[in-house]
Amino acid sequence: MKIRKFVAVLAASFMVLFTLAGCTPKVTQTKSNNSNAVSANSKEGDIASIRPMNPITLTVYSQLANFQGEQTGWFAKVLLDKFNVKLNIVKDGDGVFATRLESGNLGDIVVFGNDSTDYQTAVKAGALLDWNKDNLLDDYGPYIKAHMQMALEKNKSISGGHIYGFGHDVGSSATEHSAPFYGPFIRWDLYKQLGYPKINTLEDFIPLLEKMQQLAPTSDTGKKTYGVSLFKDWDGNMVMFVKATAALYGWDEFGFGLYNVNTGEYQDALKPGGEYLRMLKFYNTLYQKGLLDPNSMTQTFDDVTQTYKTGGAFFNIFDFMSSAIYNTPDHLKAGKAMMPLVASDQKNVAYGLNMYGGNRVWTIGAKTQYPELCMAIINWLSTPEGVMTNNYGPKGVTWDYDKEGRPILTQLGEKAMSDGNTELPAPYSGKFSDGVDEINNTTWAIDSKNPDAKNGDTYNYKFWETRQSLPVSSIEQDWRDKMGVPNLDQYLVKNNQLAISLGTTYSATPMSNELTTTWNQVKQIIVNGSWKAIYAKSDAEFDSIVKDMTNQAYAHGYEDCIKYQQHEAQIRKSLDDKVRNK
Template structure:
C-alpha cells in the first residue's frame, strides 16, 4: 500500500455491481436538461472517495461556499461510513451516486461510471469556465484512460504547470531518513556512509536520549502494520532512499534503469529486511512494533519516544513544533552519503482521482461554476488549506505586503503551524481546523506558482516564511553541518541525491481475477515472512526465513503475478518518458 489515504476496500468491486443496473438517461447531455436555476439555497451531496469526514461542511469554508454559490455541501464519505461497497451499490442502484462525485478513475473505474450513466458530461456548461478549460491536457489524458473520445466527464486533481521532471514536493521530499537532529548533534555528528551505518549511530543516539531523559522506553525505530499490502510497508520505505518505488511485487527505479522483484535474493527489499533485523538485534527497535497501529506509533513521536522517521510528514509533523525547533530539537534529514531519494514528478495531466457532476444533479451549471472556482487561485488556497498544504484564505491567513509579496498573518502563522484558534465571526466563527475543506481533494499542486501573486500556493516556500524557518536553532544547526543549505530539497538537489520520477497519468490496467487471487496468497506469505525475518533472533534465522519464503511463493505462483507487474512497471516508465516528451512539445 502507498503512503497516501486509499479508497475504502471494496469500492472497486461495487463498480462492477453498478453495471447490473440499467440506468435511464445521462441527465447531463445538454444544458436544457436542467430546470431554470432560481439561485435559491441548494444542498449538494458530494460522494467523496477521499473524504475522511461525513456530514455537512462546517465553519469558514462552508461560509465561503455559501456566500459565493448559495450551496451547502453534504459530504458522503465511504471512508467514514464503512461498508464502502454497499454504500456505492445502494446509491448507484438508484442512478444517483451524488450531485458531485470525487472518485478514482483508474483500473476501469471511470469508464464504468460513464457507461453506468452515473456521470454527466460537463461540455454544455463550460462557457466561461476558464479554469476548467485550462486543464484540457489533464481532461484529455483522463478521457484516454477511460476510453472516451469526447466529453468532459471530470477533471483530475493535483494538476501542475510544472514540468514532469520537476519534483512535486516542496521543501521536503516524500521519503527520506529523518532523525532527531538534537541527539545526532549530542553524539558528535558521526558520518553515515550507508543505510547499514545508521544502526550504530542510532544506537548511540538511543543511549544518549535514555540517559538524558531518564527513561528506558525511548527507541530509535518504531514500526506498524496498518499499511501492509503487497509487502511489509515499513520495509518498502528505505528502498525509496535509493530511488525505488513499488508497483505490485516490483520495485522500480525512478529513471527506469532497474526493476526488481521484492523476493529477489540480494535485492533492495531483502537489504531493508536485513537492516531491520540488524537494528532489532542491536536493541533499537520498539518491541511493540508488531502489535501497534499507526496512531499509537504516531503518539510516541509526539512524546519524543522515537528517534528515526521514514518520512518528514511523520517525524517533523509530530515533533517539530515551534517551541521544540527554537530549543534546537526536532527531526531533520540525515547526511546519508549514498542516498538517492525517490521523488514524484509534477503531473501536468493530474492524479488518479477526479471531480465530476452526477447525472441526476440539479442546477448543473451552478455546480460546474463551483468546480471551476475550486481550480481558481482563490479556490486552490481555500480548498487546499492545511490538509492540502495551501496557505488558506487570503485576508484571514495571509495578505500581500507593501512590496506585493505574500506574508502570513499572525492568525495564519499560528494555525498553519498546528496551533488552534477560532476564526472571526465574519468568517463564520468556530474552530479554524473544523472549518477546513472536508473535500480532501487538491485540485492544483500547491507548490505551483499562483499566477496572481507570482509565488507558490504553499506558504512554506514564500521568502518571508523561509527567512523565519531558518531563524530557529534547529534549522540553523542543521544548515551549519550540511554545507550551508537552507532547505532539505536544496541540499538533495545540490548533491545529486534526488531521483525524480517524471509525473504521468499512467494507471495499471485492471488485472485478471486469477492474478488477483494468486496475489492475495503470495502477498500474505511475503508480509508474514518479512515481519518474522525482521524480528529474528539471529542473522542465520533471518536468512532461513527469507529463503523459505522465496521457495513458498514460487510454489504459490508468484512468477505469473510478477510477469504482470513487470510489464506494468515498464509500461509506467514508458508513460513517464512520453509525458516528458508531450510536455516539451506543448511548451516547446
C-alpha cells in the first residue's frame, strides 16, 4: 500500500558522519561535463569532494510517489544547499516501469514499491548499481553500513548475493513496535454531544455516523457531510480502504487476501463470510444510508484530504487522514477534534520494528552519472539529522535539540505539524506542506530510537519528552479523561487490543510470467467489482455483484493466485514463529 508520507525525510553534516564512521571518501570526478566538475579545492572527508560546482538534476523514479515534476519548497532548498542537487520526481503508472527498463535507464535514484516482481526484474536485467562496486557503500554510505547491517544482509539474501539497496522503515530494535496509525478516528466533539454511546463492533459505527450527520449536516465550507469519504488512488490487489479496514481486527494485507498477524491464518479476499467481504459490506451499507461520499470512486487523495480537513466526513481508519489534518489550532480552540474510538472487539494492527527493513527499496540506477552523489544523498537521508529534517523540516527552523540534547519542535514547528499551510520564513519559501519530500519513502521507522537524542527519544515527535507536559486543548483532554491514557498506543496496550505484525526477513517469492499475467487480470476484476459492490443500491444487488466478481475471478485463474498466496503465508508464518520463539 502506498501511503502518502504523513511524516517526511532528511539531514546531517557529512564531514561529521564520515569522521564518526571512520571512513574517508575518495575524491572522484563526476561523470559529466566540465561545468559540473567538482571543486579543485575540495577536501577529502568533505561533501565538497563530490558536490558539483553547478546545480545538477537527478531523476528519482519512485513507485511510491504521488507527484511528478521538480521537488519544491524547503526540502528542495535543503538538497540544493547541501548537495547542489535538484530532484526530478517520476512517479509510477501503467507501463512506466517497463518503458524505463526497456530504455536501459530507470533513473538515478530508484525506489521500488516492493522487493518482489519489479525489483527482481530490475536486478536480473542489470538495471541497478551494486553498492559494493568501487567501494561505493564504504566510501559514500558509511552511516548505512555501520547502522543498517541487517537490512543490507536481507537485501543481499534476496538479490543473488549482491547489495543493491535496503528496505524502508528500518527498526532500531526488534522488541518495539511502531505507534499504530490504524484505528477508527471519529469526530469526538460530536460523539461527546451524543453522550459517548458504547461501540462494541465495527458495524456499530453506522448508526453513530447517521446521528453525527444529523448533528452536523454541513462542513466548514457549507458542503454536505458524510460518514466517510474514500479515494482509489492507492488501490492495489484489492480496494485499499476495504482491505485496510480489516487491520482493525488483526488482519494485514497479503496478496489477494489477508493475513492474521496473531495466528498466521491466511484468508483469501473472496472467501464467503471473510473479513474482506465484511469490510466491503460495511462501506456499501454506508453508501445505502447516504453516509459515503458519492465522489469516492472518482476523487483523488488531495480531494479527500480537503474533505476531512474541513469537517466534511466523520470517520476514517487512518490517523494521517483524520486527526493529523482536522485537528488544527482553530478546530481545537472551537472544541472540535477527530480522535480514536476503539470498538470493544478490535485487535488493532501495529507494525513491529523490523531491523531487516520493509519491502520498499532504496536503490541506485546502474546508468547514473553520479553514483557517489546518489549514495551520499541516501546515506544522509539515513542519518539522525536526515530523518529529523525529512520529517520536521529544516533544523533550527522547525526543530532542534535543547541544551540537554532532547529533541524539540520550535514554535513554528509545532504550528507546522498541526497545520501544513504554515508559511516558512526566508530563505525557505512557501507552505510547509509544499516542501514535503515527494520521493515518499522512509529510511528509519519513525518509532526507531534517535541516536542523537540524549534522552533516548524516538524520531516520533508525538512521544518526545519535551512535549509530554505541553497543555492540550479541552477536547483532547476530554478524550484523555474518558480513555484514562494520553494516547491510542497506550490504550491498545492497556486493553490488550494490539495485534503486532512482526518484522521478519519475509520477501514475496517472484511470480512466473504466466502467474503475473493471471494476477493482473484477477486484480482488475476484484478492484472493479469491489467498487461496483460499494455502490450497490440494495443488499440483493450487492450480493449479485459479489457473486459475479467471484465467478469472474475464478474463471480467470483466481485459484492459482490463491495457491501461490497460501504457500507465501506458510513461509511468512514460519518466519513469524522464529521471531516469537527467540
